[in-house]
Amino acid sequence: MQTDGAERIPRIGQPPETRRDFYVKLVWIAMWLAFLGSPVADLLQGNHTPLATTLGWLGLAAFGGCYVGLVVRQMGRTLGRIAAQVCLAVLPVFAVVMSFTLGDDWLVLFVYVSVACGAVLPLRWTRPAIVASTAALLVVGLLMGASPEYWLLIPTLLGGFSMIGVRELVRTTRELQEARAQVAQLAANEERLRLARDLHDLLGHSLSLITLKSELAGRMLPDQPAKAADQVADIEKVSRQALVDVREAVTGYRRPRLAAELAGARAALTAAGITAQVPADAPGLP
Missing domain, CATH: 1.20.5 (Single alpha-helices involved in coiled-coils or other helix-helix interfaces)
Structure with missing residues (x-):
């Protein structure tokens, strides 16, 4: 049985085991973290008080750490009730509080809320959570009285639903690997x-x-x-x-x-x- 093709399949949803896996995941994370450029630029411009800037950096670091920990370590695995509640509560709270406190540049955090929901929540909750994250983005933006950030609605929706597709890819890949292992075992038994x-x-x-x-x-x-x-x-x-x-x-x-x-x-x-x-x-x- 050939294994070269199986070895080339990316280890999606699993911790990196090789240096190549680490860099592949790092590139994947960096692509999504590009949306944080707006909050980072807002903090670097010095538009806030020193205390607000310090709290902004701490909050951004905590938000990013929570997001990366959830998505990278748990992608493709169904969370338990407690972890699902953490995903539904902590990230949206950060997004809402920091958006109201620091300005509309921080509305992009809702994109990460949607992606995290699509990546780690049980499948029956993902679609309602993604729609709720997008609706929260729109409502918070309107309540802030800022110029509507309608363009963020598209990446918020697409980011969440793309993670559902990634989860299906994870599931299919694992089922394929299990099927190959079963075929190899059956061949050995035969x-x-x-x-x-x-x-x-x-x-x-x-x-x-x-x-x-x-x-x-x-x-x-x-x-x-x-x-x-x-x-x-x-x-x-x-x-x-x-x-x-x-x-x-x-x-x-x-x-x-x-x-x-x-x-x-x-x-x-x-x-x-x-x-x-x-x-x-x-x-x-x-």
């Missing part, structure tokens, strides 16, 4: 069964022949030592051939052939003193 059947056919026939010839040799030994010696020689030959067949079966090279089975049956019947018309081959059979 190979074990095939080997067991081959060994049963090989050893069953050979051991039966050895048992028969041993009994004949025992009966011939007192009166017919020469014939008994012939039977012992046949036993040695059969045992050696059985060993060769077992080795070939284990290495996967042997495939039972009808002609060989017929020859073995003819030899066993002849050793038992039974005359039978056994063909050397059966060309009419597939």
Whole structure:
């Protein structure tokens, strides 16, 4: 089974295990964090008091840490009730409070609220939460009396619903990996069964022949030592051939052939003193 394609599948929704995974996730995070340029620029312009600026930086760091922790570590996994409540309460509270406190430049935080909801909430809650986040963005903007930031409605909606698509990709990828593992396990089990059947056919026939010839040799030994010696020689030959067949079966090279089975049956019947018309081959059979 080929594994190169599986190894190239991005480890979506899982902690990075290699340096490449780390950088891929870092680029992904950086793309979404570009929306924070507006709040960062607002803080750098010095439009607020020192206390407000300090609290703004702390709040932005806390918001970003909460968002990154939720999305990166939990993406594709259904949260429990407590974690879902944290996602629904903490991030929106940060977005609302900081928008009202620091200005309309901070309305972009609702984009992250929508993305976090789409990424980590149970699926039955994602769509209502995304719509609610978008509606909250619009309502907060109108209540602030600022110029309407209608353009933010599009990334807020698309960001949340795109995360639903990512979650489906995560689920499909994991199901594919599990299916591949199951197929590999089934193939291994089938190979074990095939080997067991081959060994049963090989050893069953050979051991039966050895048992028969041993009994004949025992009966011939007192009166017919020469014939008994012939039977012992046949036993040695059969045992050696059985060993060769077992080795070939284990290495996967042997495939039972009808002609060989017929020859073995003819030899066993002849050793038992039974005359039978056994063909050397059966060309009419597939």
